[in-house]
Amino acid sequence: MKPRAETLLTGALLLLLGWLVMVPAASVLVSGADVTALRRLLSGTAILTNTLLMGAATSLSAVAIGAALALVMARTDLPGRGMLEPLTLLPLYVTPLLTAIAWSWLGSPRGGLVNLVTQRLAGFSLIDLHGAAGVVFVASLAYAPVPFLLIAAGLRAMDPSLEDSARVHGASLRFAFAHVTLPLMLPSALGALVLVFVQTMGLFSIPAVLGVPGGFTVIATEIYRLLNTYPPRLGQAAAWGLVLLAITLLAVLLQNRLLAKRSFVTITGKAFRPRLIAMGRARWLLAGFVWLYIGLAVALPVATLIWASLVNFLTIDPALMAFDLRHFAYVLFTYPKALMAARNSLLLGVVTASLIVALSLGAGWVVVRRRNLGATAVEYLAMAPLAIPSIVLALGVLWTYAGLDLLPIYGTVAILLVAYLAHFMPFGVRALSGALRQLHPELEDAARVSGAGLLHTLRRVVWPLTRPTLAAVWTLVFVLTLQEVSASILLYTSRSVVLSVAMFDLWEAGTLNGLAALGVMQLAITFAALSLLARFRQRGVAA
Amino acid sequence: MTDAVRVEELVVTYGPVAAVDRVSFQVREAEHLTLLGPSGCGKTTTLRAVAGLERPSGGRIAIGGASVFDGARRIDVPPEARGLSMVFQSYAIWPHMSVAENVAFPFRARGVANSVARPAVARALALVDLAAYADRSATMLSGGQQQRVALARAIAFGTRLVLFDEPLSNLDAQLRLQMREELADLRRRLGFAAIYVTHDQDEAFSLSDRIVLMRGGRIEQQGTPSDLHAAPRTRFAAAFLGVRNIIDADIAHGHATLANGLLLPVRDDGPPGPAAIAFRPGAVVLGRGTPATIERVLFAGDQLQLLLRAGPVDVIAYARPQSGLEEGTTIMWHVAAGDCRVLRE
Numbered sequence A: 001m002k003p004r005a006e007t008l009l010t011g012a013l014l015l016l017l018g019w020l021v022m023v024p025a026a027s028v029l030v031s032g033a034d035v036t037a038l039r040r041l042l043s044g045t046a047i048l049t050n051t052l053l054m055g056a057a058t059s060l061s062a063v064a065i066g067a068a069l070a071l072v073m074a075r076t077d078l079p080g081r082g083m084l085e086p087l088t089l090l091p092l093y094v095t096p097l098l099t100a101i102a103w104s105w106l107g108s109p110r111g112g113l114v115n116l117v118t119q120r121l122a123g124f125s126l127i128d129l130h131g132a133a134g135v136v137f138v139a140s141l142a143y144a145p146v147p148f149l150l151i152a153a154g155l156r157a158m159d160p161s162l163e164d165s166a167r168v169h170g171a172s173l174r175f176a177f178a179h180v181t182l183p184l185m186l187p188s189a190l191g192a193l194v195l196v197f198v199q200t201m202g203l204f205s206i207p208a209v210l211g212v213p214g215g216f217t218v219i220a221t222e223i224y225r226l227l228n229t230y231p232p233r234l235g236q237a238a239a240w241g242l243v244l245l246a247i248t249l250l251a252v253l254l255q256n257r258l259l260a261k262r263s264f265v266t267i268t269g270k271a272f273r274p275r276l277i278a279m280g281r282a283r284w285l286l287a288g289f290v291w292l293y294i295g296l297a298v299a300l301p302v303a304t305l306i307w308a309s310l311v312n313f314l315t316i317d318p319a320l321m322a323f324d325l326r327h328f329a330y331v332l333f334t335y336p337k338a339l340m341a342a343r344n345s346l347l348l349g350v351v352t353a354s355l356i357v358a359l360s361l362g363a364g365w366v367v368v369r370r371r372n373l374g375a376t377a378v379e380y381l382a383m384a385p386l387a388i389p390s391i392v393l394a395l396g397v398l399w400t401y402a403g404l405d406l407l408p409i410y411g412t413v414a415i416l417l418v419a420y421l422a423h424f425m426p427f428g429v430r431a432l433s434g435a436l437r438q439l440h441p442e443l444e445d446a447a448r449v450s451g452a453g454l455l456h457t458l459r460r461v462v463w464p465l466t467r468p469t470l471a472a473v474w475t476l477v478f479v480l481t482l483q484e485v486s487a488s489i490l491l492y493t494s495r496s497v498v499l500s501v502a503m504f505d506l507w508e509a510g511t512l513n514g515l516a517a518l519g520v521m522q523l524a525i526t527f528a529a530l531s532l533l534a535r536f537r538q539r540g541v542a543a
Numbered sequence B: 001m002t003d004a005v006r007v008e009e010l011v012v013t014y015g016p017v018a019a020v021d022r023v024s025f026q027v028r029e030a031e032h033l034t035l036l037g038p039s040g041c042g043k044t045t046t047l048r049a050v051a052g053l054e055r056p057s058g059g060r061i062a063i064g065g066a067s068v069f070d071g072a073r074r075i076d077v078p079p080e081a082r083g084l085s086m087v088f089q090s091y092a093i094w095p096h097m098s099v100a101e102n103v104a105f106p107f108r109a110r111g112v113a114n115s116v117a118r119p120a121v122a123r124a125l126a127l128v129d130l131a132a133y134a135d136r137s138a139t140m141l142s143g144g145q146q147q148r149v150a151l152a153r154a155i156a157f158g159t160r161l162v163l164f165d166e167p168l169s170n171l172d173a174q175l176r177l178q179m180r181e182e183l184a185d186l187r188r189r190l191g192f193a194a195i196y197v198t199h200d201q202d203e204a205f206s207l208s209d210r211i212v213l214m215r216g217g218r219i220e221q222q223g224t225p226s227d228l229h230a231a232p233r234t235r236f237a238a239a240f241l242g243v244r245n246i247i248d249a250d251i252a253h254g255h256a257t258l259a260n261g262l263l264l265p266v267r268d269d270g271p272p273g274p275a276a277i278a279f280r281p282g283a284v285v286l287g288r289g290t291p292a293t294i295e296r297v298l299f300a301g302d303q304l305q306l307l308l309r310a311g312p313v314d315v316i317a318y319a320r321p322q323s324g325l326e327e328g329t330t331i332m333w334h335v336a337a338g339d340c341r342v343l344r345e
C-alpha cells in the first residue's frame, strides 16, 4: 500500500526538524561532556553565578514590569490605552544590542552623557551602568514586552464573570484580585518567566556591551572569548554550552511540572469584553508609569542613537556639536563590511522568514490535525528550541559543520540559516497552530471530499485562510533575523558578516557614530517592514 | 413587610444609549420574579445593576429595605456589601479551586470561621446532589455539574436574595427541564427571593410568581403568569407570549371588522377605530362560523397545526387529527368573543 500524503509529510518534517534541532543539541552534549573540563569550569569562577544572577534577576523583574503593564493596559481605564499598547511593544524591535549601546553612552561611569551633565551641574556622577546592575536594568527593559504580551493575552482570555462572581459573593476588590485574578494569571506569568529566563541565560549582546567593561562576565561572553582566543578553545566553549543547556532544560522541566498540576488554563477562544476598573485620579499615575517605561526602553535610547548618528562626536557641549550625514556616508561608502552585511542580512531574513513560514504551516497542520505519535514528536521537536539558548544552538551548529566536508556550509551564510531556522521554529509553529485551531476542520474535509489532495488542500484552503498569520510570522521572523546577535556572533566568518555582527564590530572598534548610523538604518528597515505588514492587515480586514 | 428588592426609575446607559430606561419593579420576600424579553432588551444589565456590577446613571435600588443605590443621594454600595448571591450564565466556577472551595468562597471572603462554613458547605452540596464531588477539581465537571456547583455556591451562605442570569440556557433540553423543577423545589424549601433572567417564555411561566416583560430597555408589561397569559396588552407582548394570530381590524360596537370583511364579536369597551385583534391558535373553533381554505397542515406534537386562509387574512388553528382536514378543502371556523383580545398599542 502506498503511504498516504499525511504520513509522508509527518515523516519529512520529523527528519528535517530532527536534523535542524537534534543534531546541534546532540553535538553540544557529545563535545561538552568532558568531565575534567566541566569540573574546572565550575570551580572557582564567578561566571556561573553571574549568569544565574543575570537570568534570575532579569526574568523576575521583566515579568514584574510586564505583569504591571499588562494589568494597567488590559484592566484599567488608562488614558490613551490604544496608543500606549503598540508603543509598549517597540522594545522588541529596537533590539537589545542597540538599547544596550545607547544606554552605555548614557550611563557609563565616566563618559556617560547623563554623568557628564550631572558632573557639570552638580559635580558628581549619577549612574553607573557598567556591571551586573546595568545589565539587569537594560535586559529587563528590553525583555518586558514578552511577559506583557503573554500576560495581557491571558487576562483578556479570562471570563470576567469569574471576578464578578467573587464580588457578588462577598469579596472586596482587593480580595477578589488576590484570590481569583492573581491565581488565574499565574500560569501565563510562570510561562513568561521561564521563556525570558531561557532567553537571557544565553544572552550575549547586553552583557558584552555593559557587563564586560565592568568586569561582569557571563557564560555567553565567555564562550565568545574562548572562541576568539588563539587557538580557539572549542572544547571548553562546548562544556560551557552544556552547562547552559542543562540549566535551561531544568527550568523548562520545572515549569512543566508546575503547570501540569494547574491544568486549568482553558482556552475557549471566546472574546470577552474586558471589565475596566475605574482608577480615578490614580490613572494618571499609572499612565506616568507606562510612559516612564516607554521613555526608558525606547524613546531615550532611540533618541540617543539618532542624535549620535548625526552629531560630529559624542559631547554634551552645544557649542561643539555639528550635525551632518557624514556617518551615514561613512558606513555606506567607506566602511567595507556594511554593504556586504546588509546584503547578507536581507538575504538571510527573506530566506529564513520564507522557510519558517512554509515549515510552520506544515508542522502546525500536522500538530493540530493529526494528533498521533508522529504529530506529538513533530510538536516536541519544533518546540524544543524554546529550551535551548541560541548561543548553545550556534555552538552545536559550529561543532557539527566546522570541517564537515559532506555538507560544506561552514564559512557561508547557510550555516547561519541552519541556526536561525531552528531558533525561530517554535515561534512560527506556535503562531500557526494557534491560527489552525481557529479554523474549522470541516473546511478542509470539504476540500478533500471534493477531490483535492492534501497538498492541494493546504495550498488552496489552509494557506489563504491563514494568510494574515503567515504574513505576521514572515514579517516578525524577518525583523528578528536582522537583529539576531547571540548565534550570529559565533557563526560568521569574514565572508558571511551580517548587520548585527557589523554593529558589534564597529562597537569593538570604537567607531561609535558610524555604529549609530548603521543602527538607525536597521531601525528604518525594521519599521518599513512592520508598516507594510500593518498595511497588509488593514487591507485584509477591509476585504 | 419590606420588599426583598425595590427598583425605581432605574436607568443604565452605555455612552449615548440607554440599555435600561426608567425600569421599576418590586420583588416581595420569597417571591420569584422573572425578567423576560428578547435578546438585547436589557435583562442582564438590570440584573447586574441590582448586583452592583453595573453602575446605573440614575434611579434607586433598595435590597431588604436598605438603599444600595440612589443616584440623587450618591449612594452606591459595592457588590460584596449587598448581601446577595448570583448564578452566572457561564456558571463562573473558579478553575483553580475544588468544588468545596468554590462553594466555601462566600464564607471565606466574608471572614466566616471554618467551623461555621464547613457544615453549611456540606449541606449545600448535599442539596444539589454533589456531596460526593466535594474534593474534585472544578474543571473536571460536566456542564450540568458545574451548574449545580454554581447553584450550591449561591445558596450556601443563605442570602435572602439570589440572582439568576439565564442559568439553564447552556444545558440540553432534557436536563433543562429537570433542573427547572429542582430549582423551583429548592427555592420553595429555602424561601429566598429570586430575580431570574430568561428569554424562554416556558421557563418564565413555569417558575415565576410574577413576570416583568421587557423590550428595548423598558418594561412592556408586568403581572402574574396568568395575567400575562390571559391579557397581553400590546402587540409585542402578545407575539412574544405565543399568541400567534394578531390581525389588523376595525373595532366598533362590540365587533371587529377584518380586511376580508369578516365580522368577529369582541368584548371591548374602548373607543372605536383601527386596532388589532389577537387570539391563540387553540381558541379557534372549527366546524361553525365562516368559511376558509386549509392552506397547509403540519404535525405539531400530538395535534395538527392548520394554516387557514380567508381572502387576505391568514389564521393559525390547532385541531385534533381527524378526517376532512386535507389541504385545499374548505372549513368553517370562529372565535368566541371572550377569547379574542383587542390590542390598541
Ligand SMILES: Nc1ncnc2c1ncn2[C@@H]1O[C@H](COP(=O)(O)OP(=O)(O)OP(=O)(O)O)[C@@H](O)[C@H]1O
Binding pocket: A273, B014, B019, B037, B038, B039, B040, B041, B042, B043, B044, B045, B046, B199
Ligand atoms: N458593556 C456594554 N457596553 C456597551 N453596550 C452594552 C454593554 N453591555 C450591554 N450593552 C448593550 O445594552 C443592551 C442590553 O444588553 P443586555 O446584556 O442587558 O441584554 P439582555 O437582555 O441580557 O440580552 P441577552 O438575552 O442577549 O443576554 C444591548 O443592546 C447591549 O448591546
Ligand SMILES: [Mg+2]
Binding pocket: B043, B044, B045
Ligand atoms: Mg443577557
